[in-house]
Amino acid sequence: MFRNGRSVILTAKLPSNTSEIIQKRSRYVKANMLLPNQPAPNFEGTAVVGTELRPISLSQFQGKYVLLVFYPLDFTFVCPTELIAFSERAAEFQSRECQVIACSTDSVYAHLAWTKLDRKAGGLGQMNIPLLSDKNLRISRAYEVLDEQEGHAFRSVDEAIRLLDAFIFFEKHGEVCPANWKPNSATIVPDPVASLSYFSSVH
Structure with a gap:
């Protein structure tokens, strides 16, 4: 999640085999990996917006929060439940000046076909968030997510909104x-x- 070109890394509870995962992925760590408060990599691509194919870029959302949701593949099983949940609550993000964008390495035509498939058959149906195509893998590489093979633990829309509210509160207060x-x-x-007033009140 990022605003004004600055990135915010969302973290989740670490699994019990954290050290094993770190060792397995250590070869992928780069000196310039994306860190909190660093400029978010700009991206440009084509997205399914409603029923149309439109060009989309990070720069067009300057001054807003952007929640970029990466998911593995179209026409899968957990992914549509996640994307539909974000789509159905898009207005809650918009009220917080946040644009949700879903992104995978599928073609934009695969995205479009998925939206035309009825939800009862595993499709997405009409979506209220853009579906961005990263067919050339540039966006996934820029955001250091291309080599992720363990799946995504961050699946909760409620948690995304809670974290967004926390970022907004910090910026305001x-x-x-x-x-x-x-x-x-x-x-x-x-x-x-x-800070002692807080700690003394909760302990």
């Missing part, structure tokens, strides 16, 4: 949000002394 934070919950002043 300058206070950081503790684990499992929700709107109207206590936050932390990022100061060694001022």
Whole structure:
């Protein structure tokens, strides 16, 4: 997720075999891998928007949040449940000035065919978010997701909205949000002394 060209890395609970995964993937780690607060790589491509094929780029959303959702493949099983969930709640992201974009390495024509397939048959149907094609693999490589082979743990739309709210709160108020934070919950002043009021209230 990113805004104004700055990236924000979303993290999830680490699996029990974390060290094994790290060792397995260490050969893929690059010195210039995407880190929080670094410029998000720009991208340009063609997306299915509604029933049309349109050019789309990161720069056209300057000043907004962008949630770029990478998924493995069209016409699969878990992916449509995730994408439909994001699509059905697109208005909630839009109200927070956030554009959700789904992206895979399928062709834009595969995306279009998937939207024409009825949801009862495993299709997407009408979508309220763009489906971006990364057929040349440039976007996936730029965002360091191309070599991911363990699947995606981050599948919750509620969690995406919660994290987005936390980012917005920090930008507006300058206070950081503790684990499992929700709107109207206590936050932390990022100061060694001022932060003690939070810790003393919860421990």
